[in-house]
Amino acid sequence: MNTVSVLxxxxxxxxxxxxxxxxxxxMGLSGAMGPTLIPAIRIVFGLGLSSAMTVQWIALVVSGLSxxxxxxxxxxxxxxxxxxxxxxxxMLGCFQVRLFILSPFGVDARYGLMLASLAVIALGTSVLQVxxxxxxxxxxxxxxxxxxxxxxxxxxxxxxxVGVSLGTNLALNARVTTAPAMTLGIGQAYGWSAAFNGVALxxxxxxxxxxxxxxxxxxxxxxxxxxxxxxxxxxxSGWALAGAGGIALxxxxxxxxxxxxxxxxxxxxxxxxxxxxxxxxxGWFYWGGALxxxxxxxxxxxxxxxxxxxxxxxxxxxxASALAAMGSGPVAGYAALSIGLFNAIMFPVIFSIxxxxxxxxxxxxxxxxxxxxxxxxxxxxxxxxxxxxxxxxLCFVIPMLAxxxxxxxxxxxxxxxxxxxxxQDSRITSSVGNLSERx
Numbered sequence: 022m023n024t025v026s027v028l029x030x031x032x033x034x035x036x037x038x039x040x041x042x043x044x045x046x047x048m049g050l051s052g053a054m055g056p057t058l059i060p061a062i063r064i065v066f067g068l069g070l071s072s073a074m075t076v077q078w079i080a081l082v083v084s085g086l087s088x089x090x091x092x093x094x095x096x097x098x099x100x101x102x103x104x105x106x107x108x109x110x111x112m113l114g115c116f117q118v119r120l121f122i123l124s125p126f127g128v129d130a131r132y133g134l135m136l137a138s139l140a141v142i143a144l145g146t147s148v149l150q151v152x153x154x155x156x157x158x159x160x161x162x163x164x165x166x167x168x169x170x171x172x173x174x175x176x177x178x179x180x181x182x183v184g185v186s187l188g189t190n191l192a193l194n195a196r197v198t199t200a201p202a203m204t205l206g207i208g209q210a211y212g213w214s215a216a217f218n219g220v221a222l223x224x225x226x227x228x229x230x231x232x233x234x235x236x237x238x239x240x241x242x243x244x245x246x247x248x249x250x251x252x253x254x255x256x257x258s259g260w261a262l263a264g265a266g267g268i269a270l271x272x273x274x275x276x277x278x279x280x281x282x283x284x285x286x287x288x289x290x291x292x293x294x295x296x297x298x299x300x301x302x303x304g305w306f307y308w309g310g311a312l313x314x315x316x317x318x319x320x321x322x323x324x325x326x327x328x329x330x331x332x333x334x335x336x337x338x339x340x341a342s343a344l345a346a347m348g349s350g351p352v353a354g355y356a357a358l359s360i361g362l363f364n365a366i367m368f369p370v371i372f373s374i375x376x377x378x379x380x381x382x383x384x385x386x387x388x389x390x391x392x393x394x395x396x397x398x399x400x401x402x403x404x405x406x407x408x409x410x411x412x413x414x415l416c417f418v419i420p421m422l423a424x425x426x427x428x429x430x431x432x433x434x435x436x437x438x439x440x441x442x443x444x445q446d447s448r449i450t451s452s453v454g455n456l457s458e459r460x
Contacts, residue, residue: 034160043225048111058193168322188300269400310364337363
């Protein structure tokens with residue numbers, strides 16, 4: 022349904038951009054907690070690496086399985102409802118983790134309830150991903166979509182940095198050495214995460230009102246396609262399928278490395294850091310590198326072809342992964358940490374160039390790309406199994422291969438032509454729509 026707003030298009034764009042950046046910030050903060058706390062979770066619940074990696078990959082599975090349905094709900098209920106629902110689910114899930122991990126239930130029951138709560142957080146994250154990524158892509162011209170989405174993802178990295186620092190200080194610091202103390206630290210970390218999500222929810226209600234609530238209905242569209250996201254069209258698009266594969270490879274590689282990096286740096290053969298020191302290295306070097314890379318990438322993507330930059334970044338990540346897998350000492354440790362910098366632009370560039378180049382409706386492509394996140398769970402399982410049987414170093418062989426395939430995708434993107442979309446595509450396939458058409 023088209024709307025006529027009493028605000029100018031520029032004012033509405035600024036309000037929507039503010040909401041989107043806030044959403045990416047809290048997604049990063051809450052999403053970073055689980056992987057960061059895996060060393061503590063292993064001690065609290067007495068788990069091996071493969072079992073503990075469930076904390077990381079369950080979020081990918083839930084996100085992937087729910088995304089196609091959420092793409093349809095985006096059409097029906099609109100971006101405002103999706104953003105508010107996503108923030109609410111994330112806040113609920115964080116409260117549940119705090120409640121269940123501190124409960125008097127048995128170890129197995131508490132771990133099962135914690136995983137269920139992490140699934141609620143993942144569902145909220147998926148709701149926000151489906152709405153916010155497409156929202157950012159469509160808040161301006163297609164030629165700068167990669168730059169805008171990279172800027173938004175930099176706020177995600179900032180949130181991850183805050184979340185990693187918070188979790189490390191509460192559950193992995195040198196004074197927290199026993200299982201009960203770590204349990205309390207995990208509960209406190211998720212309590213703070215729930216509070217941040219509550220603040221974001223209130224802010225989204227207040228700031229988002231300037232873009233969504235101050236509008237009145239106009240003439241209802243008669244287009245039969247309005248409100249549909251035909252997934253069959255996305256499944257029939259080579260670019261959409263290739264982009265989905267790229268997203269799965271990237272999410273699996275980035276998340277797996279982030280989950281094992283504390284334990285990897287803790288090894289005597291690498292940097293021999295304490296868990297607390299390794300947690301801070303993870304935050305400031307790995308995720309901080311992603312933040313710096315996304316801020317710099319926002320500027321570079323205005324000047325360099327996004328697909329070419331993707332190829333260079335993925336190639337660099339593949340080389341760094343090889344050094345981490347085959348080397349030792351500081352060279353291997355800092356090579357592993359540098360992967361965060363190379364990761365910086367991958368998700369936004371893969372997402373934006375896939376939406377741009379695929380001839381399928383944008384919302385259908387967005388739903389397919391979000392669903393592909395579940396594929397990253399396969400890499401996480403493989404990394405966990407490899408770590409248990411062959412050591413942490415060889416875990417990096419799997420991300421190395423993934424980054425090599427992403428580099429191939431970027432190379433193809435810089436050579437092959439884009440698909441020609443119908444002029445009305447962005448308006449009839451998204452509840453976000455083109456703001457310039459709604460004034």
